[in-house]
Amino acid sequence: MITDQLTELLLTAVSKAKEAGELSLPEDFNVVIRLEMPPDKRFGDYSSNLALALKRAANISDSRQIAAILCKYLPEDSPLLEKTEVAGPGFINLYLKPDWLLDTMLLIEEQDQCYGTSVRRAGEKILIEFVSANPTGPISVVNGRAAALGDVLANLLCSQGCEVSREFYINDALNSRQIEMFATTVQARYLQQFGHPLLMPDGHVEAGLMEKSYTDPISFPENGYPGEYVVDIARSIAAEVGDVYVDALVKIFQGKQVTESAEDATKRTDYFRRTTLDRMIDAQKGALKAFGVEYDNWFYESSLYENGDVEKVISLLGEKGYTYTKDGALWLKSSELGDTEDRVLVRSNEKATYIAADAAYHANKFSRGYTHVIDIFGADHHGYVARLKASVAALGYKGNELEVILTQLISLVRDGVAVIGGKRKGVILELKEDLIDDIGKDASRFYFLLNSYETPATVDVELAKKQSNDNPVFYVQYAHARLCNILARAEELGATFLPAKQVDRSLLTHPQELDMLRKLADYPEELTLSAEKVAPHRLTRYAMDLAGLLNLFYENCRVLPSKENPQPEVLTTARLALVNSARIVLRNLLTMLGISAPERMDRTDTL
């Protein structure tokens, strides 16, 4: 990577200046060299604030003086550097040799799909758990942020040589009240399918869904799930098993004597529970797939109970001396490990809490050999992070192996009015039905990837739909389609297309061509930085920048000859090679974002 080479040169200059006695620095001195593409080309191809950073350590008040010393020790015969200069308060501006810039085309063509990737983090095995929405409702628009972030972060880490797995944790534990309530709601809706009216919590009666309905309404469960999706599940269950469970359920809901055997009751309960979950999880999988996210593993919380992991981890915590009994419950001494207070591991009714299962889950993650475990949570769970980390620490895992990323929340707005979201009350805006189906996967993903996850954001679904034609994703995709179109036209016209190493690259001298090349050369650096800083939104910004440069090139540098613009064939072949390089980078970038790179987009004339 170019910045690595330049950093090396600067470091060498520092030690040479030190040896020559022109710069006195402490023995243990360590500086992080930052190289950036300056905002203005006048400041060179790359710029470093090294001299400004060294100021204090070197005890020289004028940074420009330090910069001048360093410039003196930068090699004069470097194949990279054309010239260097001191500027502003003490920046070192580096101008690269044109050959080097032009030769990035060779690199791009040679590496093709791999251009931009690196192996600098090879050997790291990373698990990213994200979304993990409760199986009591559909994937909502609010989940979109974590879904996009987790997926692209996984791609980014992969591009740095890490081995990455995506995982979704399904909170399907048997002792979960929410799951129980969800299954109960489905049972009520099931009865509705067979003509039983439902008395809703707000007092109104929903008719039974058969021609001849019963008159005596069944009470909709208190704290049940009102969403329409529950009706869909009930409908499919009714279609699958028919009315076999109706009699028993009616009696139960009406509080009458039940005649079914205990065995049948268990069978029925299990059936509803399992089927309800299966349907919901399938729906979640479908929605995420429509968003372009596919997991390597769907991990069932229930499996931790079934194989005894939860019990094991509880006794392990006890053996390590991190538990005690109080008020009939078993507590974790989380306050000794950074949490604000101790937490209940096993309730007085002997059921384990969520944290017990989560401790077992994280122990399981580490036991699978991951060197680094990343959890992406919504900020509404931030109160939970300390106890999770405490439980992981209690088990003997060091804190930094578990990284919790908190995405700030998305508040939903519809036409300017706040939408209260929630599965129990309020409206659920579904990721697939309410967004993807309207504006498509690409625009949806780009939309979520535009901002940093650290910023609380407002999403107005109606506005997003209205603006979908203005979504910058199309600007980026259009630039890609344009490049493809030039290459396709070239083939039609019979123009010769040559590999970059066979064209006369020195003909590429137009500022727009060089600007574009600089940006293409910066792509690997951009990937590394985005991965390091967990900042996929950098990539969408980079994408817009690059697309802008491509469009400028398109406007200013004619590639194919025409009657009005005859041009030497050598220039055409050189530019075609450049177009191809740009095409490769843009395609790689869009793939990294999980967004399609169309080869054509039909023009929509408004007039």
Added chain:
RNA sequence: GCCUCCGUAGCUCAGCGGAUAGAGCAACCGCCUUCUAAGCGGUUGGCCACAGGUUCGAUUCCUGUCGGAGGCACCA
């Protein structure tokens, strides 16, 4: 009360110690006989919430104030 995050252009947001604070959208003015106008050029638009502090230098770091979102269960 404590904790997380945020107040930057009309709107949605980048930038998070450094050079003239940026982008997209919106508004206004131009550009299709030329590789797709989902494009390009131009104009308008900013006490970077406020007040102190650290620094050669603060939108960026620290403290406080004001304003906004969310969290502090034997729920998950």
